[in-house]
Structure formats: C-alpha cells, structure tokens
Amino acid sequence: MQIVTSRTPSGVLTCTGEVPGRTYGSLVFAVSNRDEPLPWRGITVLTRALILDLLYPQAFEVEIVAGSEQVAFQVSGTPIQVQERLKEIADVVSDLSQTTVDAFAKTKERVSRSSSIGPTLEPGVLSVRYGLADIGLEDIASRALEAMTLETVTTWAAEWFVAENADVTMSKPLPASFDVNLPGRHSAVTRGSFAVSALDRPTLTSVGYDSLVLSLVMPSATADVVYLPVLHELYDSTVMRHGFAENVSAARPMRVDASQSHLKFRFHKVDRAKSVERIVTALRKIARAGVAAESLSLAVERLRTRYEEPASVDVRLGRQSGAALRGITDAGLAEELQTVLQLSSNDVASAVENALPTLLVSVDSQRPDIVQTLARKNRLELDLNHRDLVRSTTGTTPARLNDVMTFTTDSIAGEGETVALSSEGLFFTSARGNTKIDFADIRLIGDDRPWSVVLIDQGGRTETLSQENWDIDFLDALIDAAPRDRIEVW
Incomplete structure (x- = not known):
C-alpha cells in the first residue's frame, strides 16, 4: 500500500493511504500527557473534551484516539463527509478562545468525574522507571483540574493545537485543494527531552495497581510486532492452562524515545503469593523457547488486519504522524507488514531475551516483608523507595x-x-x-x-x-x- 505525504495549501501536513471500504480520517495533534507541566497535569484531556463538547451534536460522530505521541479526532463516512467533518473540527479548534466561561465550567465538571483523571498522584510503573518527566507522567493522575481556568486551556491550545503541530490523515487520497483552518503558533515552543530509565537491572516494586504488572523496554520496530504473540502466550500459559490470573491485558507499545518502546502486561486478579513466581517464570520461558505456533498465528493474523482495515490504517497513520512531528521516524506500513508476515517464534524469543534486563515487576502490596520475599525468590532487585520521599541524613542543620x-x-x-x-x-x-x-x-x-x-x-x-x-x-x-x-x- 502506497502512503502519500503532502501539505495542504495552508501548510498543514497530510498523510494518506488508499484502502478499500469506508473512509476514515483524523485531525492529529502531536501532544499528550507527556508534554504537560506537572502543575497542569490533565490539561490535554480537558482541552480535547472541550473541543468535543463544542462539536455537539456532531461529537457523536467523532472518535478520540489518544496515545503517548498524539491525540487524534477520527471520523468516518464517504470521502466528502470525512473532509467536511475534519474542517468542522479544525474550525472549533480555531475558535476555542471564543468559548464561554459557562461552557467551560460544564466541561471541567464532567472531566473531573471521569476515571481518566484520578484523585491522587499515585505512582505507576512508568513513573517508577522514568520519574516525573516525559513518558513518566503518563500514568500519574491529576489533582490540578480544579485550579484550571479557560485561559489556562486556551493558552495550552495556542501552543499545541496549532497548524505547525497538526497532521491530517485519511485512508483514501485527499484532493490537492483540501485544507483546514487552524491557528498558527504565536511563539516558538520547545519540547522537553526524552526520559531516561532509572533502572539498569530486573527489578521488583510495589505500586498502587490492583493487579500484577510486567514492564519491558525494547526497540520500537520489534515491540510493535512482538507484544501480541507474547500476550497470547502469557494468556495461554497463565490463564487458560494454570489459572494464575483471571485475565491478561496489554495496550499497544508506548514510544519512549526515537528508538525504544515500553510494553506493559497487566495480570488481573492474581494470588500474589502464588502467582508472581509462576508469571515471571512464564515470561522467562518465552525468552528461552519462544511461543507456541497457535499463539504466533493468532497474533500475526490480528496484526495483519491492521494494515488492511481502513480504520486501523488511519489510526496507524496518526501514530506515525504524531511520532514524525516529534522528530521520530517510524518504519513505513509496508515494511511493518513484511516484518509481521515473516515473524517467527525465534524472533519473539530473541526480542524478549534481549529485553529481560529491563524487566520491572510491580505487585500491589503494602508489606515490605512480602515484597522482599518475592524479590528474592524471583531473582529481582528490590525497589521500595518509589513511594516515600527519601529524607537526606547529611547536612541537617539549617544554614540560615x-x-x-x-x-x-x-x-x-x-x-x-x-x-x-x-x-x-x-x-x-x-x-x-x-x-x-x-x-x-x-x-x-x-x-x-x-x-x-x-x-x-x-x-x-x-x-x-x-x-x-x-x-x-x-x-x-x-x-x-x-x-x-x-x-x-x-
């Protein structure tokens, strides 16, 4: 499939494919939680919610596709319908400064009740690994919404929801005359640097999940095709065959920097004392022996359809665009598909084996003795400093x-x-x-x-x-x- 990149007459980047069937298109902005200052944590969610509310009732036709690189407003229909909807979304973004205080208050109240904005700053595996910077902010909830004003949101939108930070994607070609009305930046904006992992060996920690989490880091090109075979194999071995967990879930890998991605596998309703060793053993077995033929074939089929279904192609183009606007170059869709079709069990084993030194296991336990025992049994370093701020024991006399x-x-x-x-x-x-x-x-x-x-x-x-x-x-x-x-x- 040929992917065409171009620009609209006003200079907005476009990225299109040519996929049969219903047409899907997105207005993509390369902004996410990782770009937010900590005191403004949650402002991107609030901004996109305000845009949706201002689109009402057309908002029912808009799907939000959010990731660690971007937020996308996706619509579908005929090519003409999609183009018109994308123009309407851009017009709302351009007019955000005209929002009334009452309209903003209603949106903020609704978002405050949303599960996507939590009541505490509870750490997660990303903040344990990367600290409170860049991708480490992705699983830290916000307490700042109450203090946010309409001016705060419009200031944020003027920095990030702009033509220079936008891309239009579509699963079918766009006419050369197509354009969207988006504001330009009033001043230059500098992104923060990519976060660097604070961990250098397999580690066990305890954060506030109600489950067990395995966290790995591996090259992005590998992670995008390997995580599904690993998920299928972990599900088969830990849920279906042995019942160590009720379910296993995994989101798409999250980009860490220009070359690496983060994978997170969550095991739901586990017996902590009995299951941690067995689940870690199951992952290490994949590193030694790979995955079963059925796990591989199921995963390859699921991955293959992403390069054939118009909605999935548009989402993939949006992720690629969001990365490109951050200066990250991804492999093309055709190259990715070829990697998927050639994937072998040995490839999966090699990828997991190479990633094992980055393993971070998180268990939900407030008892240090239990966590220490689990770390020792599973040959993992122990990290218990993530939760409580470490007080210094030197220089403890006030200088002034x-x-x-x-x-x-x-x-x-x-x-x-x-x-x-x-x-x-x-x-x-x-x-x-x-x-x-x-x-x-x-x-x-x-x-x-x-x-x-x-x-x-x-x-x-x-x-x-x-x-x-x-x-x-x-x-x-x-x-x-x-x-x-x-x-x-x-």
Missing part, C-alpha cells in the same frame, strides 16, 4: 538561622518529631536521628489544606504532612516558605 521556624508534633508511635522550617527546606529531629528535605529536590508541592501538604520529588516519591500529625499553623508556614512556582492547589 534568621528565617527558621520550629514546630513539634507527636508521631503515631508517641515519639516526638521536631521540624525546623526555613526557605531552604525542612530539617527533622527525632529520637531516630536527624533528616532533611530540601526544597531544591521537590518537583511539586500539593496544597490540600486544611487536611495536608504533599511534597513530591522528581522520582514521583511523596511525603505527606497531614493535619493528623501537624497543626494548621505548620502547614500554613510550610506553604509560605515553599517556592511559589512548585505549589499546586488541590
């Missing part, structure tokens, strides 16, 4: 004595803890010793007064100072002393 305020509390165990608060940070003294938290190490300060103040560092680790242990005078003083640009009102 003239701006220090001292507060004392009683811990649950009855041991008093005193904190000296200054413009540099917090200096704790207790029977267990002296520790400190420097504001310079804190990425975000969640102001949830009168209940608590939450400190979050670059790795997504948290320290919650709650009213149960600290009085409101201390919480107020902490917010007054903290750097203003890192405070988020919850």
Whole structure:
C-alpha cells in the first residue's frame, strides 16, 4: 500500500493511504500527557473534551484516539463527509478562545468525574522507571483540574493545537485543494527531552495497581510486532492452562524515545503469593523457547488486519504522524507488514531475551516483608523507595538561622518529631536521628489544606504532612516558605 505525504495549501501536513471500504480520517495533534507541566497535569484531556463538547451534536460522530505521541479526532463516512467533518473540527479548534466561561465550567465538571483523571498522584510503573518527566507522567493522575481556568486551556491550545503541530490523515487520497483552518503558533515552543530509565537491572516494586504488572523496554520496530504473540502466550500459559490470573491485558507499545518502546502486561486478579513466581517464570520461558505456533498465528493474523482495515490504517497513520512531528521516524506500513508476515517464534524469543534486563515487576502490596520475599525468590532487585520521599541524613542543620521556624508534633508511635522550617527546606529531629528535605529536590508541592501538604520529588516519591500529625499553623508556614512556582492547589 502506497502512503502519500503532502501539505495542504495552508501548510498543514497530510498523510494518506488508499484502502478499500469506508473512509476514515483524523485531525492529529502531536501532544499528550507527556508534554504537560506537572502543575497542569490533565490539561490535554480537558482541552480535547472541550473541543468535543463544542462539536455537539456532531461529537457523536467523532472518535478520540489518544496515545503517548498524539491525540487524534477520527471520523468516518464517504470521502466528502470525512473532509467536511475534519474542517468542522479544525474550525472549533480555531475558535476555542471564543468559548464561554459557562461552557467551560460544564466541561471541567464532567472531566473531573471521569476515571481518566484520578484523585491522587499515585505512582505507576512508568513513573517508577522514568520519574516525573516525559513518558513518566503518563500514568500519574491529576489533582490540578480544579485550579484550571479557560485561559489556562486556551493558552495550552495556542501552543499545541496549532497548524505547525497538526497532521491530517485519511485512508483514501485527499484532493490537492483540501485544507483546514487552524491557528498558527504565536511563539516558538520547545519540547522537553526524552526520559531516561532509572533502572539498569530486573527489578521488583510495589505500586498502587490492583493487579500484577510486567514492564519491558525494547526497540520500537520489534515491540510493535512482538507484544501480541507474547500476550497470547502469557494468556495461554497463565490463564487458560494454570489459572494464575483471571485475565491478561496489554495496550499497544508506548514510544519512549526515537528508538525504544515500553510494553506493559497487566495480570488481573492474581494470588500474589502464588502467582508472581509462576508469571515471571512464564515470561522467562518465552525468552528461552519462544511461543507456541497457535499463539504466533493468532497474533500475526490480528496484526495483519491492521494494515488492511481502513480504520486501523488511519489510526496507524496518526501514530506515525504524531511520532514524525516529534522528530521520530517510524518504519513505513509496508515494511511493518513484511516484518509481521515473516515473524517467527525465534524472533519473539530473541526480542524478549534481549529485553529481560529491563524487566520491572510491580505487585500491589503494602508489606515490605512480602515484597522482599518475592524479590528474592524471583531473582529481582528490590525497589521500595518509589513511594516515600527519601529524607537526606547529611547536612541537617539549617544554614540560615534568621528565617527558621520550629514546630513539634507527636508521631503515631508517641515519639516526638521536631521540624525546623526555613526557605531552604525542612530539617527533622527525632529520637531516630536527624533528616532533611530540601526544597531544591521537590518537583511539586500539593496544597490540600486544611487536611495536608504533599511534597513530591522528581522520582514521583511523596511525603505527606497531614493535619493528623501537624497543626494548621505548620502547614500554613510550610506553604509560605515553599517556592511559589512548585505549589499546586488541590
């Protein structure tokens, strides 16, 4: 299948195929959660929801296709219908600044109730692996929606929902005269750099999933064709044959950078004590012996149809466009299809074996003794520092004595803890010793007064100072002393 890239008369990139059947097309913007500043976490979801609400009732005909590279507004119909719908979506994007405050308030209220925006900043495997940057933000929920205004959203849209960051895709050719009306950027925008993994060996951690998760990193060209055979084999061996889990699921691989992708397999309703070793063993067996012929054939058939069905082709073009707008070059669809058709069990085994050093296993457990036992049995490094912010034990005397305020509390165990608060940070003294938290190490300060103040560092680790242990005078003083640009009102 020939893929044609071009530009509209106004300069918007286009990427089209020629697939028989119903026509599918998308207006794609290369923006996602990974581009958001932490205090604006969730703003892309809010922006796309506002666009859909302003499209009502035509919004019923629009499908949102979101990924780690892009958000796409997909429509279908005849070629003429698709072109007209894409123009209507672009017109709404161009007129976002004309949205009324009442309309915005309704959208924000609806999104606040959505499951896609959670109530806490609970870490996930991506934040454990990459910290709170770039792709590490993908599975961190938002607490910032309440503070977002219409001006915040229109400012975000003016940076990212613009002609320079857009692409039009369609499963059939576009006429040369086709164009969309999109605003241009008022000033240059620089994307952040790709995140770098903090892990260098197979690791076990514990984050707030109600399941068990296997996380791997491998080359993108390999990940896109290997994850389905691995999913089928894991399902067959852990669910159907042995009942270690009720189900296994996996999303499409998520691009990490120009060459690598992240794979996540989630095992639902597992018996933690019995299943972790068996599931990790099943993955390691794939690395040694590959996958069964049935698992391979089922996966290859599912992958093959993605290059023949018009809706799937348009989605794939959208992902490719989103990556290209980020400076990432993907293999062409024809080359990908050839790789799929030639895939062997040995190819799958080799890909998993090469990725095993990146293995991250996550279990839902608050008991360190259980996690330590599981790590030892499965020959995995142990990471328990992802959840609680690590206090430093050096330099625990405030350097500036003239701006220090001292507060004392009683811990649950009855041991008093005193904190000296200054413009540099917090200096704790207790029977267990002296520790400190420097504001310079804190990425975000969640102001949830009168209940608590939450400190979050670059790795997504948290320290919650709650009213149960600290009085409101201390919480107020902490917010007054903290750097203003890192405070988020919850």
